[in-house]
Amino acid sequence: MANGVERESELVMIFSDEELREMSGVGRGLDYIEVTCGCTSHRYGDAVGRLRVFQNGDLEITCECTPGCQEEKLTPAAFEKHSGRETARKWKNNVWVIVNGEKVPLFKTVLLKYYNQASKNANGSNRSHNGRLCHRDEFVRCSRCNKERRFRLRTKEECRIHHDALADVNWKCSDLPYDKYAAPYIT
Template sequence: MSNGVEPQIMTNGWTMFSDEEVRDISGFKRGGDDYVVVTCGCTSHRYGDAVGTLRVFISGDLEISCECTPGCDQDKLSPAAFEKHSGRETSRKWKNNVWVIVDGEKVPLSKTALLKYYNKSLSSGSQRSQAGRVCHRDEFLRCTKCNKHRRFRLRTKDECRSYHDSLMNANWNCSDMPYDK
């Protein structure tokens, strides 16, 4: 490719996660064209670590098969249900309580690229903030010259239009980025 990074080709011609994003995640496996598998867990102060297998689907679905004990039959749990099943005292913060192992350390899912496709809190790319206004997530594009990711704020229609125009340009450069005057 022009930027020197050769992507892994899958049947659709692209991959869910780049090798850079998942290089140091322990137990990471590509499960097929539409999902990946990674070892995860949740720590309870009372019961210790509950280990499971997290499947991240390209559709945004997350499901965990619990392996806390040899006889555990909990399968296809949501991350919130897995957090509750593990006996976590402060549930309802599963993005911070469910972890994966990166470089030998427990890292919350919120600090990894594994939630890139998660869309349950979002509705078609936007969500309502606590104030009731619709807000969009920020998006990133990679420059074809310097290979850096550049952030696009998506707060107004003009910013959204600028992002979508840049996204359609296959040879987008940092110099094409709109700037605040």
């Protein structure tokens, strides 16, 4: 029984109280964290929902745009499209949560810390020609110069560096670790 109690407390602590303290509508489940989220359309205004972030990295949104809306278990991209967002396909920028009373894009929060797109590809398209798992490169925007910087995701260390940068709201280009292969191209 003691193992069951330890396991339960382990699942609930996906994010620390410190990380979630200023977010609006925080709720904890057995294996997920739930927060109030939304997406703004210039034509239709705000569509509000409940974002669940599961321990395995899955994201799921239950739409609450109108009292009769029956949309549940939407991906963030599907929620963005459902809300009528004109520039869909940038859900990390367009779907927001309320932090300290302001709308903050998902990519600027810690909520994407465990997000893993590779688990979504059930057809094996995330495998290279030799059959080994591979990752696509990801980008993080600099908070100082507003440029997007590429992160290679080939090893666990590179993935950890990317996730740490993604979780840091004040990430800057100077925080990017030195890459001996990219050095000749830096000006």
